[in-house]
């Protein structure tokens with residue numbers, strides 16, 4: 001079964017004014033679609049890889065043949081990361097997490113404000129394109145960042161970090177440039193208004 005582009009779980013203008021409709025449209029309909037199409041192209045004709053669910057594929061890149069490992073890493077990662085990202089965002093969301101996740105964040109980082117500052121720093125500090133993540137690494141919450149479309153599920157040897165993503169924010173310029181231009185820090189501050197903490201809590 002070929003991989004498919006999932007629909008956005010809300011209208012493209014739903015995250016305004018924090019993330020504008022045109023950015024969402026181009027990001028989902030063109031960038032995410034290209035990752036899906038290029039992943040399907042990369043694995044075409046390899047029955048074993050074609051049969052693998054997306055997450056299993058990116059968790060085990062070592063088993064992907066050398067000649068297509070790069071495209072599977074980039075496009076499989078891109079497909080997983082964006083499918084995850086759309087669900088982590090929501091209209092009428094934001095605020096601070098409560099319950100188990102809220103408690104775990106306070107325990108790990110001191111306060112929600114301290115967590116936010118550290119997460120923003122991870123996003124700002126990622127040179128070039130990549131992602132900032134909150135992960136559970138064997139039950140311990142950590143903030144990490146990955147380059148390009150790498151993902152903590154790919155493991156330390158490939159992604160430079162590991163753990164189960166609870167929250168991820170895209171810091172590629174295509175995620176913010178139309179509205180925020182070069183001001184990645186402003187985008188990262190605005191994103192807090194549309195974080196779907198209920199969804200993040202489900203990942204814990």
Ligand code: MN3
Nearest residue numbers: 031170172175
């Ligand atoms: Mn993106």
